[in-house]
Amino acid sequence: MEERKDPAMRNQRSFSIEFKRQLVEELLSGESRPAQLCRRYNISSSLLYHWKRQYSKGKFNNEPTEEGALRDRIEKLERLVGKLTLENEFLKKGLQHSLNQPQRNGKSSAGLSTSSGMSGRGVD
Numbered sequence: 001m002e003e004r005k006d007p008a009m010r011n012q013r014s015f016s017i018e019f020k021r022q023l024v025e026e027l028l029s030g031e032s033r034p035a036q037l038c039r040r041y042n043i044s045s046s047l048l049y050h051w052k053r054q055y056s057k058g059k060f061n062n063e064p065t066e067e068g069a070l071r072d073r074i075e076k077l078e079r080l081v082g083k084l085t086l087e088n089e090f091l092k093k094g095l096q097h098s099l100n101q102p103q104r105n106g107k108s109s110a111g112l113s114t115s116s117g118m119s120g121r122g123v124d
Contacts, residue, residue, distance in 0.1 A: 020051045021060040027052065 023041065026032050027048065038045050054060065056068030064072075 017060050021055065021062060023048065024052050024055040024060070028055075 058064030
């Protein structure tokens with residue numbers, strides 16, 4: 001029996017870092033428009049813009065652009081805000097839950113004794 005390969009499982013092309021950098025620099029210089037580059041090299045526009053984002057972060061042996069560095073910082077800060085928001089909500093719910101629960105040491109939440117009438121001080 002002969003195996004049939006799924007067309008979606010074709011060999012994946014790989015591009016060198018130098019090639020990616022050259023394409024992005026050509027795009028950024030204005031020499032070629034995105035559609036021209038995509039047609040010329042038979043790549044998708046999403047791949048070209050993905051490379052552009054990587055280039056701005058300095059992934060192609062180049063200095064990161066200021067925009068890319070700022071974008072990275074914003075992403076990190078947004079993740080931190082999300083994490084702190086979750087922690088804050090968790091702590092609020094825990095505090096609310098503990099305030100709504102009766103105390104386990106025999107005292108009510110108002111601080112009054114609920115034991116059998118004794119104050120517990122040892123004085124009679």
